[in-house]
Amino acid sequence: MPQLTIRGIAPEQVIAISEAMVQQLADVCGCGTDNFTLDCLQTVSAMDGKRVDTYPFVEVAWFERGSQTRDLFAETIMKHFLTAGVREVEIAFKVYSQDGYYINGVRCDKL
Amino acid sequence: MPQLTIRGIAPEQVIAISEAMVQQLADVCGCGTDNFTLDCLQTVSAMDGKRVDTYPFVEVAWFERGSQTRDLFAETIMKHFLTAGVREVEIAFKVYSQDGYYINGVRCDKL
């Protein structure tokens, strides 16, 4: 964590920005880049009786870090996605609690 | 948002009902149809040592709108899925907070 789950953006675009974006996100969080994951979901989207492109969306799963870090984190994602040619994106933060998160069987609030 | 993430139902079935369902869901919410997204996830499911069909499931991500709207929203999804031939479905609501949701880099509680 943080874990970015991405839909509506081609994996190639995510791969292209992954190095620079994760480096900067790690700076924002004050943690190592190896804490991050970027996973692209394969989706089929529907609207008005037709198959449509999936709207670009990123769900960030993390432990709460406060609004200042969150704002900067979202801004950083947006900036790199713009670089990759993604012109609009919505980003939602999903907060996991440390006592409900287990790394190799060990609860995070006990680490 | 609202964002419907769907598994266990063929994209073709979702496409078929998308226009009528979204129109009615927009009426329930009192918002425009262009706020909605319907994304089908591709999944492989397992049970009893075998690959099985994915159980039909919809996760609705939205900002909380109260139990009356929520009940009607779920009922509307159910009704349209029945029309599409889906005989059982579970629906879960996931609430995003406005201060953790960003549209093109701008936090929703500041819009």
Add this chain to the structure above:
Amino acid sequence: MPQLTIRGIAPEQVIAISEAMVQQLADVCGCGTDNFTLDCLQTVSAMDGKRVDTYPFVEVAWFERGSQTRDLFAETIMKHFLTAGVREVEIAFKVYSQDGYYINGVRCDKL
């Protein structure tokens, strides 16, 4: 529910352990095995400008059952995944509320 959504682990590995794992998880929860779903997501992951293997991750969606059951639940998943050759995995619990969960249109807190 509980609903296990899995990424970064081959469906074949999940299928192989599904019977024994779900039996034991049902014992942990004191419920029937038919309440469970195991869904594998198809993902493409990125890091350092390259496509990489998705980090093994399980999101458990359920109604809160307390920390003792949760610890045992995570331990049970970990144990079976080790058996399947998965050497590391992170597990996060996502709590749905009963008044936001609908089975065939009926809200769970009314069942």
